[in-house]
Amino acid sequence: METGTVSIHYSFKIPKRGASARMGYNKDNLYHLAYWYPRVSVLDDVNGWFTDNFTGNAEFYHDHGNYQVTFTAPEQWIVMGTGELTNANETLSELIYDRYINAGTSDTPVKIVTKNDFGNVTHQTETGTITWNFTAENVRDVAYSFVRESNWDGMRTPVGDIDNDGKTDYSRINAFWRETAPLWNKSAEYAAHSISYLSEYTGFSYPWPHMTTVEADGIIGGGMEFPMITIIGSYNNAGARALYDVTAHELAHMWIPMIVSTNERRHAWMDEGSTTFHEAQARWDYFPGSYNLTQEFNGYLRIAGSPAEGEIMRWSDYHYPGPAYGVASYPKPGSVLIALEGLLGKETFHKAWQTYIDRWAYKHPTPYDMFNTFEDVYGEDLDWFWRSWYFETWTLDQSVSDVKTIDGIGEITIEDLGRIPMPVDLFIKFEDGTSEEIRIPVDEWLKGKTSTTIEVAASSPIILVEIDRTGYFPDTDRSNNKWEK
């Protein structure tokens, strides 16, 4: 192995809004640095040197690495971002440092900085500047926020047993927010829940020493993820539930693409679709009443099969203008994961999903690596599924077209009106109050049929037949899914 050292001297003025609202400053009390230093391209065994340019939309593709980053900033500015702050005692004032240490062992939010502390948050020096040191391991990028008039809430959150010593490990949560964003007084709790929940759901403990949320209204309206740090708008108008959602979303990105390092430039759906799916899982856990699969599908179904739709597999920067990029990157791949869960069953899906994350942590999976992991765990070929949902803009529309009960035999005719083949999950109810559930295998459609009739024993007449009663499949027309006598 050969090694070399490259030194690059460079400087730039932080733009007010740069890198398509991923970096900037606001109100002379907040700066955020991102996409801000020369990077080495990825050399992988699929693309060779990966040289696609950043054009503002599709995000990044980076290798993991270790970083030591030093900032010299004026006094009273707090710096936080990717990595462990290794000189907190030399930077923070004694009072703030004590609270910071307390927060690291507190299961509820600690007010580390409030507005009464502004002007007394760092040490004072002769030069009027403070040097902040960060060490980050195994991250694919580094980004930092600089705040002067932000509240700072801190706590810890459990992430599972990382070092296998039989004890729960914790990660530190930081939330920085200005008085102008009052909903943010819950940000630390939202972040704590998201990190703990997703550590459990993915089976992969959040690996880094902290997760930090920064309210950055004026730089960004939605949210943007970086390893260990995210910037998010105030959400004053959107409300608390939307602030939870965006927090869970940005933090879900810590798993994909920050750990499972997908190529966002080519396949934004690999991280955004997975993250849309993870966001829903976290939301349903935090707000149990919010469980609603139809709502998850709406973003996709509103343009499903129309000329406005683009294939999921189309390279992210190559979608036609309009909603194609957004739908193919976020709600459609999110919906398709739900459909896959419906197809495989919760348990098998979950096992395959955790296997995918575990196998591809700190590596670069292509879409085929995800597909192959599912087939490997499931034990069956799913080419028909990938082709239909990922490579085409076909749609799913199954319909109950006829139901008869004659001489103790029920005859149910199903038509497959869309081009996507999927198994048919039938719920059948009989007049005597009994019911039955049947799955017509997908093979029926793979033979080329578009209509099929099945027979069921019916000692009492059938009074109701419903396709996909649990609503796991994004069917474009649910009005024909149900037959009632």
Ligand SMILES: [Zn+2]
């Ligand atoms: Zn996202």
